[in-house]
Amino acid sequence: MRGFIHWVVPGGGVVEALPAGLARRGWQPRLVSSADAIVALLAGGADAYCAGLLDLRGSDEPSAHALERIREVLARGGPGWVAGVAPGQVKLEPVRRLVRDHCHDYVVLPCEDGLLATVLGHAHGMARLEDGSMATPHPVPSMDGMVGESPVMHALYRRLQRAALTDAPVCIGGGTGTGKELAAAAIHRHSKRHGAPLVVINCGAIPESLVQSELFGFERGAFTGANQRKRGRFEHADGGTLFLDEIGDLPLESQASLLRFLEQGTIQRLGGHEEIAVDARIICATHVDLEAAVERGRFREDLYHRLRVIELHMPALRERGGDIALLAAWALARHSGEAGSRVRGFTRDALRALHDHSWPGNVRELLNRVRQAVVMAEGTRITARDLRLQEVGVALQTLGEARLEGERAAIERALLRNGGRLQAAARELGISRVTLYRLMNRHGLRGGEDATGTG
Numbered sequence: 001m002r003g004f005i006h007w008v009v010p011g012g013g014v015v016e017a018l019p020a021g022l023a024r025r026g027w028q029p030r031l032v033s034s035a036d037a038i039v040a041l042l043a044g045g046a047d048a049y050c051a052g053l054l055d056l057r058g059s060d061e062p063s064a065h066a067l068e069r070i071r072e073v074l075a076r077g078g079p080g081w082v083a084g085v086a087p088g089q090v091k092l093e094p095v096r097r098l099v100r101d102h103c104h105d106y107v108v109l110p111c112e113d114g115l116l117a118t119v120l121g122h123a124h125g126m127a128r129l130e131d132g133s134m135a136t137p138h139p140v141p142s143m144d145g146m147v148g149e150s151p152v153m154h155a156l157y158r159r160l161q162r163a164a165l166t167d168a169p170v171c172i173g174g175g176t177g178t179g180k181e182l183a184a185a186a187i188h189r190h191s192k193r194h195g196a197p198l199v200v201i202n203c204g205a206i207p208e209s210l211v212q213s214e215l216f217g218f219e220r221g222a223f224t225g226a227n228q229r230k231r232g233r234f235e236h237a238d239g240g241t242l243f244l245d246e247i248g249d250l251p252l253e254s255q256a257s258l259l260r261f262l263e264q265g266t267i268q269r270l271g272g273h274e275e276i277a278v279d280a281r282i283i284c285a286t287h288v289d290l291e292a293a294v295e296r297g298r299f300r301e302d303l304y305h306r307l308r309v310i311e312l313h314m315p316a317l318r319e320r321g322g323d324i325a326l327l328a329a330w331a332l333a334r335h336s337g338e339a340g341s342r343v344r345g346f347t348r349d350a351l352r353a354l355h356d357h358s359w360p361g362n363v364r365e366l367l368n369r370v371r372q373a374v375v376m377a378e379g380t381r382i383t384a385r386d387l388r389l390q391e392v393g394v395a396l397q398t399l400g401e402a403r404l405e406g407e408r409a410a411i412e413r414a415l416l417r418n419g420g421r422l423q424a425a426a427r428e429l430g431i432s433r434v435t436l437y438r439l440m441n442r443h444g445l446r447g448g449e450d451a452t453g454t455g
Helices: 020-025 035-043 064-074 093-102 113-131 151-163 180-189 208-216 252-264 290-295 301-307 323-335 348-356 362-376 399-417 422-429 433-443
Strands: 002-008 027-032 049-055 080-085 105-108 170-173 198-202 241-245 281-286 310-313
Touching: 002 035, 020 027, 020 113, 027 035, 027 113, 035 064, 049 113, 064 093, 080 093, 080 113, 093 348, 105 113, 113 399, 151 180, 151 310, 170 180, 180 198, 180 241, 180 281, 208 252, 252 281, 252 301, 290 301, 323 348, 323 362, 399 422, 399 433, 422 433
Parallel strands: 002 027, 002 049, 049 080, 080 105, 170 281, 170 310, 198 241, 241 281
Antiparallel strands: none
């Protein structure tokens, strides 16, 4: 049973009881009605209270003095705080500012016990991240180096495991820095080829004149300087897997040779005439739109269809919700000892900035920002300024933006609780499955495997 502080801010209003089902979900409240009582609990080392509910319903509009006292108490740290507000109360600017600056989340009370239990757990995790108690080798990678517990990542893990059961070509799409090479390695590691090599080549990093010889090798005398026969990447991958990263940059000449391999299972070295049989599985990845490249004549249509027998998409970091905090904690644990760093956690403004940033560079950008902050931070906690996200960290939020953020958060929580099953999540949210799918598209969310099925 986890204890949490239920701080009811007095003001003459009637405060309804919390959901009775909280205890069944492992949460036990301790009711407190004064700031001094909270201070006494914190001073006594209230480790048993891992979260706190700031219940503002007792006062329609808390006074400036009351809000200032609340701010003083919340600024002391300790448990992760969630604000509980009455309908419409979050429209008040002082309340909005208090929630933004000092709480990890807010809920409109009364609410169902599952939602309240979820946000309390989230606040607890964020507080642990903030105070550094997660700055250990946790969380561990969920699958083959990939860190993530969001519904879209669990759906991806399932698809990766199924893709590993076959030798069919796989085409992995997704933005730069989303982890396409990690996904390819996971497929290889779980396949029957795991005992043979995984050979990786970045098609965009090799001069066009050298791609053919790098991939397929060459015979002695094939060109000036070719003093001896050389095996290419295809032959090195015999019995294993060849991962062609940035396949969209492959020259047309090499595309024709790759197509011939996929159709016949043989290659020819540069300058040679012998057909060499190679048993290699092809996994490719790209951040560009291959279909558009086909239309522009930059990629062969027949090769495009040959490669996309199995298609996987790596989700953008902004689609992964709470995974941002998990990845930040993992990166901090991984680099915390560099250059004698004393960093042990993140400040609240850093956590808010991490979640507000759009992450155009995805996971790679987050890992690099955290690593730089670990090395360069002057204090014991990483700030938004250390992450070079200070402008995002202090940005104000309009009421419309808050509504959209709350809507997205509610959908993410429902998907997480229901394992990505749209029908079950829609039923919990009280909307139709079609409406849920439309809202998910609006917010750029991806569901589980029943996103286009019967659910």
